[in-house]
Amino acid sequence: MTDEQIVRPTPISGFTEWLPEVRLLELAWLDRIREAFERYGFCSIETPSVEALDALMAKGETSQEVYTLRRLQGGEDDSDARLGLHFDLTVPFARYVAQHFNDLVFPFKRYQIQRVWRGERPQEGRYREFTQCDIDVINVDQVPLHFDAEMPRIVHEILTDLNIGPFSINFNNRKVLQGFYEGLGIADPISVIQAADKLDKIGEDGVAEILTGRLGLSEEQTRGCLDLAAIRGTDSSVIEQVKDLGSKSDLLAEGLAELAFVLDSLADLPEGSIRADLSIARGLDYYTGTVYEGKLLDYPTYGSICSGGRYENLAGSFIRRSLPGIGISIGLTRIFAKLLAEGKLPVNGRKCPSDVLVVVPSDERAALAGTTAATLRSRGLKVEVYHQADKLGKQIRYASRKGIPFVWFPPFEDGKPHEVKDMTSGEQTPADPGNWTCPAVS
Amino acid sequence: MTDEQIVRPTPISGFTEWLPEVRLLELAWLDRIREAFERYGFCSIETPSVEALDALMAKGETSQEVYTLRRLQGGEDDSDARLGLHFDLTVPFARYVAQHFNDLVFPFKRYQIQRVWRGERPQEGRYREFTQCDIDVINVDQVPLHFDAEMPRIVHEILTDLNIGPFSINFNNRKVLQGFYEGLGIADPISVIQAADKLDKIGEDGVAEILTGRLGLSEEQTRGCLDLAAIRGTDSSVIEQVKDLGSKSDLLAEGLAELAFVLDSLADLPEGSIRADLSIARGLDYYTGTVYEGKLLDYPTYGSICSGGRYENLAGSFIRRSLPGIGISIGLTRIFAKLLAEGKLPVNGRKCPSDVLVVVPSDERAALAGTTAATLRSRGLKVEVYHQADKLGKQIRYASRKGIPFVWFPPFEDGKPHEVKDMTSGEQTPADPGNWTCPAVS
Numbered sequence: 001m002t003d004e005q006i007v008r009p010t011p012i013s014g015f016t017e018w019l020p021e022v023r024l025l026e027l028a029w030l031d032r033i034r035e036a037f038e039r040y041g042f043c044s045i046e047t048p049s050v051e052a053l054d055a056l057m058a059k060g061e062t063s064q065e066v067y068t069l070r071r072l073q074g075g076e077d078d079s080d081a082r083l084g085l086h087f088d089l090t091v092p093f094a095r096y097v098a099q100h101f102n103d104l105v106f107p108f109k110r111y112q113i114q115r116v117w118r119g120e121r122p123q124e125g126r127y128r129e130f131t132q133c134d135i136d137v138i139n140v141d142q143v144p145l146h147f148d149a150e151m152p153r154i155v156h157e158i159l160t161d162l163n164i165g166p167f168s169i170n171f172n173n174r175k176v177l178q179g180f181y182e183g184l185g186i187a188d189p190i191s192v193i194q195a196a197d198k199l200d201k202i203g204e205d206g207v208a209e210i211l212t213g214r215l216g217l218s219e220e221q222t223r224g225c226l227d228l229a230a231i232r233g234t235d236s237s238v239i240e241q242v243k244d245l246g247s248k249s250d251l252l253a254e255g256l257a258e259l260a261f262v263l264d265s266l267a268d269l270p271e272g273s274i275r276a277d278l279s280i281a282r283g284l285d286y287y288t289g290t291v292y293e294g295k296l297l298d299y300p301t302y303g304s305i306c307s308g309g310r311y312e313n314l315a316g317s318f319i320r321r322s323l324p325g326i327g328i329s330i331g332l333t334r335i336f337a338k339l340l341a342e343g344k345l346p347v348n349g350r351k352c353p354s355d356v357l358v359v360v361p362s363d364e365r366a367a368l369a370g371t372t373a374a375t376l377r378s379r380g381l382k383v384e385v386y387h388q389a390d391k392l393g394k395q396i397r398y399a400s401r402k403g404i405p406f407v408w409f410p411p412f413e414d415g416k417p418h419e420v421k422d423m424t425s426g427e428q429t430p431a432d433p434g435n436w437t438c439p440a441v442s
Numbered sequence: 443m444t445d446e447q448i449v450r451p452t453p454i455s456g457f458t459e460w461l462p463e464v465r466l467l468e469l470a471w472l473d474r475i476r477e478a479f480e481r482y483g484f485c486s487i488e489t490p491s492v493e494a495l496d497a498l499m500a501k502g503e504t505s506q507e508v509y510t511l512r513r514l515q516g517g518e519d520d521s522d523a524r525l526g527l528h529f530d531l532t533v534p535f536a537r538y539v540a541q542h543f544n545d546l547v548f549p550f551k552r553y554q555i556q557r558v559w560r561g562e563r564p565q566e567g568r569y570r571e572f573t574q575c576d577i578d579v580i581n582v583d584q585v586p587l588h589f590d591a592e593m594p595r596i597v598h599e600i601l602t603d604l605n606i607g608p609f610s611i612n613f614n615n616r617k618v619l620q621g622f623y624e625g626l627g628i629a630d631p632i633s634v635i636q637a638a639d640k641l642d643k644i645g646e647d648g649v650a651e652i653l654t655g656r657l658g659l660s661e662e663q664t665r666g667c668l669d670l671a672a673i674r675g676t677d678s679s680v681i682e683q684v685k686d687l688g689s690k691s692d693l694l695a696e697g698l699a700e701l702a703f704v705l706d707s708l709a710d711l712p713e714g715s716i717r718a719d720l721s722i723a724r725g726l727d728y729y730t731g732t733v734y735e736g737k738l739l740d741y742p743t744y745g746s747i748c749s750g751g752r753y754e755n756l757a758g759s760f761i762r763r764s765l766p767g768i769g770i771s772i773g774l775t776r777i778f779a780k781l782l783a784e785g786k787l788p789v790n791g792r793k794c795p796s797d798v799l800v801v802v803p804s805d806e807r808a809a810l811a812g813t814t815a816a817t818l819r820s821r822g823l824k825v826e827v828y829h830q831a832d833k834l835g836k837q838i839r840y841a842s843r844k845g846i847p848f849v850w851f852p853p854f855e856d857g858k859p860h861e862v863k864d865m866t867s868g869e870q871t872p873a874d875p876g877n878w879t880c881p882a883v884s
Contacts, residue, residue, distance in 0.1 A: 012494065019542060023485070024485065038824050039819045039824050040824075041796035043462040043795060048571055049571055050571070053514075065513075066513070066514045067513060068511070068513075069510070072509075072510055072526065072561070099451045100461060105793060105840065105844050117491075119511075352485035382482075383483060387549055387586050387589070388586045388588070
């Protein structure tokens with residue numbers, strides 16, 4: 001048979017799958033994200049992949065994005081059909097807090113790294129299944145404002161550590177938007193927020209059309225809304241620019257104070273990496289204060305790489321409590337897949353975690369290869385034994401093809417020493433499995 | 443509002459969800475399983491949660507167990523309906539190998555730790571969503587027999603390390619079963635294997651009824667089958683017992699040689715923890731040689747805690763290649779949930795990963811708390827800052843309730859030293875955030 005005759009199974013659009021050498025990098029990212037979350041004391045939780053549809057639909061997300069389950073032979077009245085795969089980790093988290101309220105210590109700070117699913121048409125940066133890495137805090141009655149600054153600070157630290165290239169975490173405050181619109185005498189500020197969120201997609205003219213047309217705003221109100229959305233910056237001049245537009249309301253003042261606090265708290269971060277952007281609205285209905293949205297600066301039209309915000313009424317809506325929260329989510333798959341596609345990830349020849357391949361000198365000495373490997377493993381090394389006594393060249397080639405940095409040779413006859421070969425330098429030296437240490441490999 | 447008035451969202455049957463203190467233990471298990479897999483050089487892969495139904499149905503699993511996807515507003519002819527959530531990790535792995543054949547180095551050794559789904563009626567030990575931890579090897583044309591022994595050896599090491607209590611990994615060989623039945627002159631050995639697999643559920647009489655009744659076996663053939671299924675043991679006497687039953691065939695001889703090899707190779711493991719059990723058949727059709735099935739000895743009627751086997755034709759069935767494989771799967775959720783329910787897990791007061799809680803002395807000194815925490819974090823510690831300047835007792839109580847072992851006090855006035863309190867001993871001593879090391883905590 002030749003390769004040409006092989007009919008391979010085809011990938012399913014909207015679902016990612018990586019080769020081992022790429023997965024190795026993704027796993028390293030996941031480890032570093034988790035380490036950072038834990039460094040700040042967030043605890044891990046996981047929720048089921050499904051939620052009751054009622055819970056999923058409690059707040060705002062359009063229902064067409066949800067996948068429901070059906071047993072292959074279940075028929076129409078299947079109770080499983082009332083279960084949907086979660087489309088984010090915030091709604092399941094809010095449900096979790098409500099459900100386990102009496103067993104949690106507040107403020108409850110958790111991280112959650114899981115896959116989520118959306119029944120969307122796949123396109124660049126949009127997947128049907130992808131991994132999100134979320135941190136959130138929910139507390140009873142109030143969540144201190146310092147979290148509004150801490151959330152993007154932690155994500156900034158992580159994205160910098162992951163070396164994803166230039167990025168910016170942009171933020172806004174829903175109270176500023178709503179308060180500003182109210183100050184202009186607009187009766188339905190929520191509809192204006194939803195329209196303003198489309199600015200990226202349909203442009204200023206498109207939004208203006210909705211505002212004056214469908215929503216019946218005056219020319220002056222529309223002008224105000226668009227002027228507000230044009231404001232962005234990294235210092236307190238942003239606040240002044242908003243004030244200069246002349247709208248006034250208590251809510252606006254409150255929102256501006258919060259916006260100023262976040263700007264101020266993050267002033268030490270590198271220029272341009274954190275930015276107030278008054279055009280950000282976020283589509284999800286549950287946000288009520290600070291909102292976040294991250295961008296890869298080299299790919300300005302590419303989707304948001306992290307997002308989140310403050311939600312006052314999400315967890316509390318499941319039970320009769322005031323349970324405000326705030327959180328931020330790193331779009332792991334979205335960032336990783338983009339950098340991979342752009343050739344920006346350091347994919348090298350390493351296709352497995354092994355530090356060492358132990359050669360099998362002969363059938364008679366296979367057991368010796370096994371005990372040698374066991375000794376090395378007991379000292380923390382990652383060690384493969386070649387799977388059979390084979391030509392030496394073939395065994396070494398296997399290590400080379402998998403990118404295993406060291407090949408170990410148990411003695412081929414009694415009285416001879418063990419030897420180890422550095423696959424990068426080609427150097428081969430005597431070594432003792434009981435005390436050899438693996439040099440750091442780049 | 444009182445707690446009595448709260449109506450909590452209810453758990454969904456068949457899906458697990460853990461409190462933070464339990465998740466902390468599950469995560470430790472997952473880490474140790476992964477570390478062990480990597481110590482043996484297995485590389486990580488993940489596959490999408492869904493497969494094309496054709497691929498899922500390629501081999502033997504009953505179709506009613508599969509969940510298919512549907513978009514909430516997708517309608518009947520939705521293409522997503524041809525996608526099913528995977529019910530194990532072996533079939534997706536085989537498909538992966540076939541699909542990426544040209545990009546992999548063989549023998550391809552991977553581990554895969556993912557959730558799987560089955561549309562089953564939930565009962566003790568059976569979940570609709572659960573996590574499996576698999577290792578498998580697939581090679582072109584042949585997989586050396588030494589893997590038949592290495593697979594259960596690795597799992598034995600892991601389960602011992604996890605301290606799950608007494609367990610046994612039992613194994614058999616499909617060739618022995620099929621060869622034995624053929625030697626008795628039975629025309630359809632596969633049907634007999636399927637009947638024999640029900641021994642646990644319907645007992646000897648039930649199986650005998652199927653064999654003599656539906657399958658038309660003679661009394662003598664039936665007696666032979668049942669005698670075979672009664673054999674178990676930890677040494678070569680097992681082989682003799684099978685031979686004494688008088689059936690003969692080439693396939694039986696081959697199977698017995700393989701069985702003897704595995705028994706022999708694992709003879710050094712603790713008495714009773716590895717056992718040949720000639721009653722094991724495994725329901726899945728794709729197994730062709732060695733098969734595994736693990737049991738918690740304290741709960742003999744509880745389901746299998748690990749399982750797997752050798753499959754000659756699974757990956758190869760997707761493309762025209764000979765791609766035999768062998769693997770074993772740890773039923774993480776099944777083991778973990780059982781030990782949790784039995785009170786056998788060391789759930790202690792620790793509800794988060796934090797080593798240290800830094801107290802906020804006052805609003806003025808909140809920044810000092812922040813820089814103190816940053817210093818400790820930069821030295822590898824996991825550190826929470828209390829979320830606001832609050833009564834000291836309240837801050838300490840928060841640490842106590844979350845099980846954080848150390849509380850850090852930045853100086854409450856200039857010129858005073860930092861201090862740290864050991865929450866277990868109650869001792870409080872001066873300390874420097876730049877060089878304090880966290881004592882190991884049990």
